[in-house]
Amino acid sequence: MEGGHSEKMYEMLLRIRMVEERIGELYAEQQMRCPVHLSIGQEAVAAGVCEALGKKDTVMSGHRAHAHYLAKGGNLKKMVAEIYGRETGCCMGRGGSMHLVDLRANFIGSTPIVGGTIPIAMGLVWAAKMKKEKQVSVIFLGEGTTEEGVFHESLNFAALHNLRVLFVCENNLYSVYTPLNERQSNRPRTGIAKANGLYADVGDGNKALEVYEKTQKALQHIRSDRGPAFLEFSTYRWREHCGPNYDNALGYRTEEEFELWKKTDPLVQLEKAGKFTEEYTVSVRSRLDKEIAEAFAFAKKSPYPKKSEINPRLSYAE
Amino acid sequence: MPSKRVITGAAAIQEAIDQSMAKDPNVFVVGEGVPDPKGVFGTTVGLREKYGKNRVWDMPLSENAMTGAAIGAAISGMKPILVHQRLDFALLSLDQIINNAAKWFYMFGGQQSVPLVIRMVIGHGWGQGAQHSQNLQALFAHIPGLKVVMPSQPADAKGLLFASIQDPNPVIFLEHRWIHSAVGDVPKKFYTTPIGKANITHKGSDITIVSSSYMALESLRAAQLLAKLGISAEVIDLRTISPLDETSIFRSVRKTGRLLVVDSAWTNGGIAGEIITRVVTKDMSILKAMPARIGLPNMPTPSSPGLTKYYYPNLETIMKSVCDVLRKDASSIKKIIAEDPSLQSVPHDVPNSSYMGPF
Structure with missing residues (x-):
């Protein structure tokens, strides 16, 4: 691994963790009046994949998108302001947490219909192919998404036309409260990808370095025009499906399972792997603390959109 | 209109696509059977030969994914024309049409528009039955963010299709099968018929x-x-x-x-x-x-x-x-x-x- 990647991934992973924890802390104030799907526990996939991408490569995602947006370089202040419903938000308060966009960072958009952005991400590089552009389009999806028809339709079309798509599946074992074994036969999703002609691999999604390396290999495959790729990373959502709390008490998963996964904390693993000094980690934390405090202050002092924004004409581009 | 050239509605639609593609390199056509010998009731015949595979696409029977892909292409600056030989087939893509195409511009703060035309053939008669001829204009008209166009005259079919292709918004272009065979004077030149005007x-x-x-x-x-x-x-x-x-x-x-x-x-x-x-x-x-x-x-x-x-x-x-x-x-x-x-x-x-x- 070349110098700097570990540090950059660590700083991004920690940044995502701290932003999500701050949302969790402040959610009870009732000022973030929209659903929030926190990425805590799953940050390494976003940090590892995006570290391997170039600026021109695009990223799209679904409902749990904070990590992907931030890892691709999405503007933090605009994301927090969006969650607060303010006019300074990345969607001017029209989207909330489940609709994030930062075109300057080539984060093209996230939406909360499971699978909804998959074909759009594919369309970006379908257009690129027609325009003879070379960027890669990354679509983050959960393992539940692989149950949607549009996933299968898209794998086929991407492979048929050799489109530069990287499908990144975060397998966190649950769709809301429903475990994988109540939803899917004992099938490897990589097998589905391979059957469609894609390059496919699995990895430990809580090891950022492994995610980074596997992504690099997949990108090499894609960039040499050998076809699209599918990567599945195992990981685990710590908090409730939607909201700031822990929900193990509901009984859909055991405390033991949760504790086992917590021991594989992606942040702790990367700290160890990177052999970072305490001086370094403390200074990163303090810098991020300041940045995050500023972002939340910016959001809270930003105004709400104006009443004149309720106007049917705004549904249409001029 | 000065022209005295009588052609069918289907020919008028084909001509609109042809001229749009000649005029704007970002326009492309995709749909089940678009390049096939019958060319969607004659409305896409000859286009593959003229503009090639990179602009005239057939597609897998994947209406939802292909609608999403067309949206992705549209937000990338392309102007896709997606064709369904029956409106009823397009119902498999309502997720992408209603959740994404219609709302993309608004919900992301007006940053990306979706210049997408979705042609759907509606019908009447010849035993088409319950699932091959539905006229669901009201369903689409209910959705903010979509425009719904339904020509009756061949000249309007051409002019409205031009206008739809140029429009920065998703347009549902409903073609009645019986309009394809209707005949009328259609100017040969490029012209638009404004959307929203009776x-x-x-x-x-x-x-x-x-x-x-x-x-x-x-x-x-x-x-x-x-x-x-x-x-x-x-x-x-x-x-x-x-x-x-x-x-x-x-x-x-x-x-x-x-x-x-x-x-x-x-x-x-x-x-x-x-x-x-x-x-x-x-x-x-x-x-x-x-x-x-x-x-x-x-x-x-x-x-x-x-x-x-x-x-x-x-x-x-x-x-x-x-x-x-x-x-x-x-x-x-x-x-x-x-x-x-x-x-x-x-x-x-x-x-x-x-x-x-x-x-």
């Missing part, structure tokens, strides 16, 4: 008939025959269902004082109800008689010609309804229709006698 196809003073697509052609024939009964009917061809040209409708009804809306769809929750509501809630005092509407019975479309002859409204239904609104004697309508030489011996389930099926 056209008065027959001037009159006793009653306003508001209609669209194929039923606008039937309404026009009805108005011509009604003159024999001394009734002066004004026919408004909406051309666009969303946004509705409320101004033209209201101006005409203010003049005639009477309103009949003729739709090709079910009446329940339909466009006809919407139009009547807009007139009545704006100024009921302009109406001299109760407004009326014609649509399909609220039940799935049957296949048998023995049933469809009672199912579809037609010239006679329209003429009778006009007489009802005007409280005029309708007893000679059958005779007037029977005496018209242009209407002879065409079975009720085909647009003209050249149709031998299957289509």
